[in-house]
């Protein structure tokens with residue numbers, strides 16, 4: 001199991017938003033995470049990464065308890081967040097962006113995913129090496145953000161609405177690429193999305209949150225048997 005949450009309670013100040021949220025995610029699995037605006041999706045991601053403290057419960061990464069660790073310690077262990085909006089350097093070209101991030105990630109044991117690997121996995125980035133990131137299309141910027149996240153050799157990526165602002169065909173292309181790469185490299189992902197039909201195409205597992213409580217948590221096959229909208 002890559003990532004597991006057990007009875008996680010988290011919120012802002014004295015107020016708890018998440019009510020004993022539990023889920024688990026195996027290597028290479030994609031967990032589609034749905035819910036209304038304000039239901040608690042981002043709060044869950046923030047608690048997993050350590051941007052919010054866990055008031056109660058446990059978070060485990062590869063079996064190790066991490067809920068007391070700092071954000072940087074969790075990043076070192078392979079968690080990555082791709083926040084909503086494009087996580088790119090808008091004024092740098094693709095090549096310089098990849099070079100800067102791969103140099104800053106270089107560790108003495110050797111980074112597992114190199115710049116060349118990223119170009120091989122996402123050939124559009126090789127084609128656009130000299131293009132300024134801020135001048136690329138939304139979908140290409142998302143691919144770059146995902147490529148930069150891969151340079152850290154993540155175990156689990158937390159994807160916050162990567163489809164925002166993309167046309168439907170680009171959403172399918174982006175999700176297809178992300179899914180292929182996660183499967184190939186055994187990276188697990190939580191995919192927070194409002195574009196449910198597109199996210200369902202690549203999901204292995206589905207969760208729906210409502211007012212801080214998980215109201216559905218099951219396999220894709222189980223999710224396909226029900227009307228997901230009844231849970232919103």
Ligand SMILES: Nc1ncnc2c1ncn2[C@@H]1O[C@H](COP(=O)(O)OP(=O)(O)OP(=O)(O)O)[C@@H](O)[C@H]1O
Nearest residue numbers: 012013017035036037038039040041042043044194
């Ligand atoms: N910084 C904050 N301080 C206090 N309350 C917050 C803060 N951020 C979010 N909340 C509250 O926490 C609850 C859950 O918000 P959260 O951002 O997790 O929702 P979400 O499911 O990610 O929504 P969306 O789909 O709109 O991004 C909401 O009631 C929201 O008002």
